[in-house]
Amino acid sequence: MRVTEGGVEFEVADARDGASEGRGDDVFYNPTQELNRDLTVAVLRAYREREPRADSYLDAMTASGVRALRAANEGWDVTAADTDAEAVALARENAARNDLDVDVRERDANALMHDSTHDVIDLDPFGTPVPFADAAFSNARDLVCVTATDTAPLCGAHFESGVRSYSAVPRNTDYHPEMGLRILLSAMVRTAARYDTAARPICSHVSRHYARTYLELDGRATKADECIDELGHVYHCEDCLTRDHEYGLIADPPEACPACGSNRVVTAGPLWLGAIRESEFVARVASHVDDEMGEAARARRTLDTLETELDRPTHYDQHRLCKEWTRSAPAMDDFLAELRDAGFEASRAHYHGTAFKTDASVAEIREATTAGE
Numbered sequence: 001m002r003v004t005e006g007g008v009e010f011e012v013a014d015a016r017d018g019a020s021e022g023r024g025d026d027v028f029y030n031p032t033q034e035l036n037r038d039l040t041v042a043v044l045r046a047y048r049e050r051e052p053r054a055d056s057y058l059d060a061m062t063a064s065g066v067r068a069l070r071a072a073n074e075g076w077d078v079t080a081a082d083t084d085a086e087a088v089a090l091a092r093e094n095a096a097r098n099d100l101d102v103d104v105r106e107r108d109a110n111a112l113m114h115d116s117t118h119d120v121i122d123l124d125p126f127g128t129p130v131p132f133a134d135a136a137f138s139n140a141r142d143l144v145c146v147t148a149t150d151t152a153p154l155c156g157a158h159f160e161s162g163v164r165s166y167s168a169v170p171r172n173t174d175y176h177p178e179m180g181l182r183i184l185l186s187a188m189v190r191t192a193a194r195y196d197t198a199a200r201p202i203c204s205h206v207s208r209h210y211a212r213t214y215l216e217l218d219g220r221a222t223k224a225d226e227c228i229d230e231l232g233h234v235y236h237c238e239d240c241l242t243r244d245h246e247y248g249l250i251a252d253p254p255e256a257c258p259a260c261g262s263n264r265v266v267t268a269g270p271l272w273l274g275a276i277r278e279s280e281f282v283a284r285v286a287s288h289v290d291d292e293m294g295e296a297a298r299a300r301r302t303l304d305t306l307e308t309e310l311d312r313p314t315h316y317d318q319h320r321l322c323k324e325w326t327r328s329a330p331a332m333d334d335f336l337a338e339l340r341d342a343g344f345e346a347s348r349a350h351y352h353g354t355a356f357k358t359d360a361s362v363a364e365i366r367e368a369t370t371a372g373e
């Protein structure tokens with residue numbers, strides 16, 4: 001099947017709906033990740049302005065080669081790798097079809113990363129990126145881009161698997177996409193720190209099937225220490241949904257929920273509690289989304305919300321709270337306006353349409369918002 005994406009035309013074996021992990025026999029291509037790839041191109045454009053020296057890009061798991069081709073189309077010096085011989089043949093054909101110069105290797109990503117250095121390394125594996133993180137953070141110069149599709153382990157829905165993969169404790173909460181992202185960021189930051197490298201997210205987004213983040217590297221150990229200082233824990237009450245967060249590697253959870261007295265308070269962490277993006281960079285990325293991108297509208301929407309969403313962990317789900325209070329959910333803009341009128345900070349959060357952030361507690365949100373009662 002012939003597909004066109006962002007100005008490159010390529011052949012793929014079939015189109016998957018993104019609901020499966022896609023470990024079938026055919027070379028993988030997931031049309032639902034077009035938004036992810038559109039944003040990758042916009043990030044690469046914005047990153048080049050920020051770091052003009054950055055030139056080489058490794059698509060470490062390339063499959064059909066689509067991401068590598070799109071980067072090469074932007075003028076990056078691109079290497080692409082895959083262990084699957086069919087994928088490598090297809091990626092080479094796709095590069096030739098577009099007259100793009102991409103160095104496609106039939107090679108294990110870890111071996112290749114340990115063998116060579118690239119300014120930007122992109123990890124897009126099946127499931128967790130953890131098996132590739134050490135090689136990426138010890139060998140990339142400027143930026144590591146990471147996709148994780150194992151959302152159930154990341155958000156605590158598959159608890160043991162999440163603990164095993166990420167060396168952290170995830171919890172299944174009403175803010176599961178943010179839990180997943182902060183678990184992923186924690187593991188990436190700790191991996192980079194092993195190489196005295198700071199890895200700080202300059203852009204991150206989560207959708208139903210994956211978490212994606214772009215981590216800028218700094219080779220100073222003191223900067224890596226500063227990143228470690230931004231790890232900590234979230235204490236979450238399963239009864240009233242009150243949550244609190246605390247910086248530091250040693251958890252000190254309350255014995256009971258400070259709001260309702262319940263002893264059903266669970267601890268998650270170590271989580272990345274720092275910012276998940278740099279607002280100014282996200283604004284630059286948004287300025288590089290163009291109408292040739294198939295997912296331009298969604299990309300702009302995601303980036304606009306991401307740019308303005310409050311930094312603080314963690315978001316609330318308006319529907320979940322309203323259900324808890326047996327209220328109908330009002331229009332989000334009215335709801336946020338009520339919070340602001342009551343003197344709180346409030347913003348949408350990009351995780352989904354009913355996600356919002358505020359510095360108000362659960363009780364304060366309940367009192368401040370009357371619409372829907």
Ligand SMILES: C[S@@+](CC[C@H](N)C(=O)[O-])C[C@H]1O[C@@H](n2cnc3c(N)ncnc32)[C@H](O)[C@@H]1O
Pocket residue numbers: 027028029030033037060061062063064065066067081082083084087107108109110124125126
């Ligand atoms: C999710 S797909 C990549 C999709 C692609 N980046 C895209 O945007 O369409 C994962 C790919 O990783 C390849 N792969 C699995 N293990 C690998 C390894 N150790 N090194 C390199 N590639 C690997 C698989 O063959 C598969 O083609």
Ligand SMILES: [Zn+2]
Pocket residue numbers: 237238239240241242257258259260261262
């Ligand atoms: Zn409580």
